[in-house]
């Protein structure tokens with residue numbers, strides 16, 4: 001089966017996402033508290049909110065969350081968990097929000113890797129910059145590049161995470177495949193540390209954190225990179 005577009009992929013995965021692929025329940029509140037230490041209470045866009053795991057914790061931490069996702073089936077599940085406003089939109093076509101209208105946008109659990117087509121991630125970051133008010137920030141949680149296993153044989157499938165395989169699919173691209181979902185796959189963008197400078201050109205300040213636990217980012221360690229970029 002050829003790789004699916006990210007919307008089609010999540011439409012197919014939505015029914016099992018919470019049981020099989022979502023972060024553990026306790027992580028959302030910890031991530032929301034980490035955000036609340038960095039940002040004053042404000043409206044926050046959860047870009048790629050999925051089944052809405054962050055919307056409740058964000059609200060309890062004092063934020064006013066709005067969820068956006070391209071997958072109606074993921075949003076349907078989010079709707080069962082929250083009273084937060086939800087927007088169904090494909091962010092590759094832009095964000096349906098006014099210029100300088102938000103102080104905070106978050107995009108967690110590797111959502112940005114799905115912007116894998118040529119120029120898609122660059123265009124999305126431009127859009128987030130347009131929507132953020134001066135002084136506002138984007139917080140993006142990305143897989144650490146070291147989590148992609150080495151490729152012993154060109155083009156071979158490798159274990160990415162339990163139940164997930166990946167294989168090289170071109171410059172800065174991997175195909176991600178779910179073993180238990182009839183081999184459903186989608187293309188993802190590999191975002192390396194060295195790419196951040198170029199991706200965030202023109203932003204006022206960019207920090208990389210080693211997850212949400214505190215401490216200094218060490219490029220040679222860590223499972224995730226939390227990029228905080230201010231306009």
Ligand SMILES: C[S@@+](CC[C@H](N)C(=O)[O-])C[C@H]1O[C@@H](n2cnc3c(N)ncnc32)[C@H](O)[C@@H]1O
Pocket residue numbers: 006007010022023047048049050051053054068069070071074089090091092107108109110111114115
């Ligand atoms: C790995 S899930 C993460 C969900 C959530 N952020 C979390 O932390 O649990 C990625 C989400 O991004 C959404 N997504 C992928 N491409 C998108 C796009 N072009 N526009 C809007 N949402 C998108 C998917 O539908 C999916 O719900």
